[in-house]
Amino acid sequence: MNVKSLRAILVALIWIIFQSATASYIHGNSIGQLIANHLPLGGLFYLTLLIFLLNPILHRIRSGLEFSPSELVLIWVMISAASAIPGYGMMEFLFPFLATPAYFASPENQWKEVLFPHLPEWLYVSDRKAAEGFYLGEVSGAHIPWGAWTAPASFWIAFSLVFFFLIICWSAILRKQWIQRERYPFPLVQVPALLIERPSPAGLLNPLTRRPFLWIGVSLALFIHLLKGLNNYWPAIPYIPTVYHFNHLITEKPFNALFRGWALDGRIYLSVIGVTYFLQLDVSLSLWFFFTFYKFQEVFLSAFSIPGVSTQQQVMGGDLVLIGFLIWMGRHHLRDVFLKAIDSRFETSDTDEPMSYRFALLGIGISLIILIGMLRFAGMSLGIICAFIFLLGLMVTIITWMVANAGMLLVNIGITPLRLLTTFFGTRIIGARNLTLMAFDRSVISTWSSESLMPYILQSFRLADYASVRQRRLPPLMILAILVAVAVSYYSSLHFIYRQGALNLVGWVYSGVGRYGLNQANNAIQYPQAANMAGIYSASIGAGVTGFLLFMRHRFLWWPLHPIGYVVGITYAPYHLWFSIVLGWAIKLGVLKFGGFGAYRKYRPFFLGLILGEYFMAALWIFVGLFTKVSYWGLPH
Secondary structure, three states: OOHHHHHHHHHHHHHHHHHHHHHHHHHHOOOOOOOOOOOOHHHHHHHHHHHHHHHHHHHHHOOOOOOOHHHHHHHHHHHHHHOOOOOOOOHHHHHHHHHHHHHHOOOOOOHHHHOHHHOOHHHOOOOHHHHHHHHHOOOOHHHOOHHHHHHHHHHHHHHHHHHHHHHHHHHHHHHHHHHHHOOOOOHHHHHHHHHOOOOOOOOOOOHHHHOHHHHHHHHHHHHHHHHHHHHHHOOOOOOOOOEEOOOOOOOOOOHHHHHOOOOOOEEOOHHHHHHHHOOOHHHHHHHHHHHHHHHHHHHHHHHOOOOOOOOHHHHHHHHHHHHHHHHHHOHHHHHHHHHHHHOOOOOOOOOOOOOOHHHHHHHHHHHHHHHHHHHHHHOOOHHHHHHHHHHHHHHHHHHHHHHHHHOOOOOEOOOOHHHHHHHHHOOOOOOHHHHHHHOOHHHHOOOEOOOOHHHHHHHHHHHHHHOOOOHHHHHHHHHHHHHHHHHHHHHHHHHHHHHHOHHHOOHHHHHHHHHHHHHHHHHHHHOOOOOOHHHHHHHHHHHHHHHHHHHHHHHOOOOOOOOHHHHHOOOHHHHHHHHHHHHHHHHHHHHHHHHHHHHHHHHHHHHHHHHHHHHHHHHHHHHHHHHHOOOOOOOOO
């Protein structure tokens, strides 16, 4: 490893330490969201500063001292991997899950009688005083009960780290299939790829900086968010609204169902419009079309008063069909991976892969053995363990497929192992202990998947191709970044939570998710139910529709709909994104129709400018908010 690579690693670690120490504090205090989504806000802000501020300074000091594209790739790879740790991806849900049982148990909810007999004391913070200090706060650093957290946090963090290693190995196996053979577009990768483009010999800065449309897009985003941010401090300053509610337009049944739950509100995110411009038209069309399709299903259900049917149950069936389809499409590659692993002389080459196929398969095998052993030690039955781990793997793979194809900044897959298994098999056959332990699923791998590790990994593998960075260099750097992020975020998060009190932080995370999971298990045990036949029928419909969409897309080039819109379902993510996707889709359609592909390429810097400008201002207002405690939510989060 040369000096420049070491410099890049140190520069990346500086941001990782800062981000890991502050991200949970920023979100917990409702100041904003430093990571936010699968194009991490803080990371892009930092990369922009390195390219447009630090690189010119270094060049003036001495030509060649500036960061090269390969160094910038290494920095981005490490920051991306670390972005999965302090927030939704791991730590932010871990702490409240572990403190919830002891603090919120009461005679009314009967957790002590129903759940605690199936929950080993070392698996959660069983010390009542430690849990009270966590939620009530006003505890100095010297008096934090570290010992009460050691056993439960060590278990779940170790479980997560082993699962993360499995994900890295699985991503290394999928890389060639998804990037080289199926050529998934990875729209979000285009943003850092355009930024790290090597400068021309005639100038220092990125060639994009000489494109006027880039600065028009940046200026528009800066202007809108400057006014919006100033209005937070001085309400007399006018601003351009970016959220529009349509519920007052239709108030009568059954069409008012359009505005219940995840409503048909219009939320404008310039970065989403920018990302949508880089999408294929069938993908962007499908994302907004199927969201409205699901909403009109709710109108139908309301009109005929059909109870007990959730449109999200269709997604369950769709996800199962989709994962089968992905395995089928990659069957030849997976066969080659297996043959190469058992015989190094096999013709398939893995020298350009992030790790050898033998090492990747061995890593997956050992990881599975460890994960099964840990859950078995906790008391979960073997059959449920296998289903649980399979469903976790299914979830992260589908999330990554969505990000790779549609540039989904947010993805809420809408299912959990507990919900899916109880829908198909009921609660009795699963058993009380399994139900109780599966209630902790969100403390292991978040289903609130806007900061999921696997999309970050495969996007990093794709970005490395733009700067000809050797893939074998990436996994060790990812692991280093993850370990540093875990250590820093664990220490810093407990410090600020015990000082402020979790009850004074964002409620749906620190007081909500843990109670929701345990109440699910509690209700399932106290009120056992058979398999949900309405849910199974809905899942069967979802499986059939997804299968039809996959068949039509792969057999007929004229077919206009992509199955991704259907399997995204109707959750928090499309609710936030659909309106901006409509705008981005309509703009790109108009550009291609009236200007052709040449016009599309001509205006591409403008939409990159929208992304950069919105991200820069959102990050800037968040950093101001660290001192003023005034919140700013400029991005989908």
